[in-house]
Amino acid sequence: MNTSSKNKKKSGGFDFQPFVKPALIAGGAIVVLAILVGVAIWLRTLEPVEAFIRKYPGQSEANAVETGLPAWLGWQHFLNAFFMLLIIRTGILVRTTQRPQGHWTRNNKGLIKTKGAPKKISMNLWIHFVFDALWVLNGIVFYILLFSTGQWRRIVPADWDIFPHAVSSALQYASMNWPAEMGWTNYNGLQVLSYFLVVFVAAPLSLLTGLRMSNIWPEDAKINKFYPAPVARAIHFPTMVFFLAFIAVHVTLVFVGSVVAGHGLGGNLQHMYAASDDNQLLGFIMFAVSIVVMVAGWFLARPVFLTPLANMFGKVSR
Template identity: 55%
Template sequence: MTRPSKTLIRLLWAIPLALAILLALVLAARALRETAAGQNFLAAYPGTATLPETAPVGIPAWLAWQHGLNVFFLLFIVRSGWQVRTSTRPAAYWQRNNTGRIRTKRAPTRISLNLWAHLTSDTLWVINGVVFYVLLFVTGQWVRIVPLDYEIIPNALSAALQYLSLNWPVEDGWVNYNALQTLSYFAVVFIAAPLALITGLRMSPAGISSRFSKLVPITVARAIHFPVMIFFVAFTAVHVTLVLATGALRNLNHMYAARSDDSWVGFWIFAASLVLMIIVWVVSRPLVLRSIASLTGSVSR
């Protein structure tokens, strides 16, 4: 019988520990809300930062599509990244064909099929991200996720207190995110995503890393890259939980259908995206990946 890995054992122990910590935080938050100081704090800082009058209202269709594509790419980035980290015997190797006008003196880099899948998912994610950044600033949607006032901090603490006490903040994400959401989305878009890209480039085996060798030491890149992945996973888990717990139909309509109502349109789009991701997950076996990878280079077992 195969013994469970040390990493799996640590993860299993982390689950009850995390639940115990969460329960303690919930009890502490509920107790704090009952105090006069807690009630005064919530009255002074309701949990929502004020937006400029010129801020756009609503979720445009392009943002809904970008959200769905980001979820899709991120799923397979995390999957392939985990396989790269844990696989000891790759199913195959990929090597770029050194053909065409551009020739180099060094031999083409040979990488595992898992790493090829990871880099391919990364590339698609970055291309989608560039489009996202351009549209974010062109349409003015950036003001909704960028902190513009120092009061965002106490309001974020207020929103966190309301979440932890299981008395959700009163909000309308179609018009304005609460302060904790704003800080979270800002961290994902402008901190975690760039960190993942920069450290990934530094660790890349394709020669790109040499450009970052002085700016980002390889040990620093490795120390940051994996925790960033854990952050994305944790953010996604909390995000999905709150979306479903704080008005699933309306939230899914915002995120997937670019509309603000309680219809089932967003839910069915979300369900279809889940089915698609499950199908691609199941199909993404070494045999299929080898066939796709062979279109961009030579594959050997």
């Protein structure tokens, strides 16, 4: 504790110091957002800009599909969010915990064997690996279902006009006069590009960089000269920051978008959770259950609860 905080504690005053930086960042972000909104509203008073938006309303025809979201996407999406929450939580713990309370050493008996004595890792990193494995497994099933059902058409850019449509969508969001809601059958350009980046760039990148840092990666692989572990580490963390930014914007738009489209808060939940265009109550109930499961996962995915499981695959020590 620095001297000024000690003095404040002694005098009984409230210590504002820790809140100054976050408050400045939040204030700065609000000012930048307000300027962006102002500029976008002004741009939309110009006829050429409105003509551009009429020509590119947001959705590229090349990404249109006929049916709504399939039922499998509901549980796929929930599992993805659940594993992601715990991966991010344990990733941050790996980064910030100076003295982990527990460690784990693998028994080197499984499918993948390391050369020499297995390295001891923190229990936080072991839990990170457990959820990584489940997330990757879920991701493989997702890729298979996506391509075998033709649903990939929703999120893979299929025509260059996706870029002007994305610019148009950005202008419409920023000017508070939102693009038409057609998520059920056709995402707008910004959605297509961001879902594509998340599914086909950020997710594989976090796997490739994570594996490079892990001790199952062979130390004598030829590629290591061009792909050293510090490079992987320098990419892995910013990838998480990208995921966090995506999640913040995505969740905000899901709820605000429903209200803007006049469906109330549950409007988009029925699509994603109940695979239905009209069952708001079911969508909301399933969403509420998923939040309870996530909160439970957040509290239970700790070394104290997972030690018996970890002992089955290796040895837990202090």
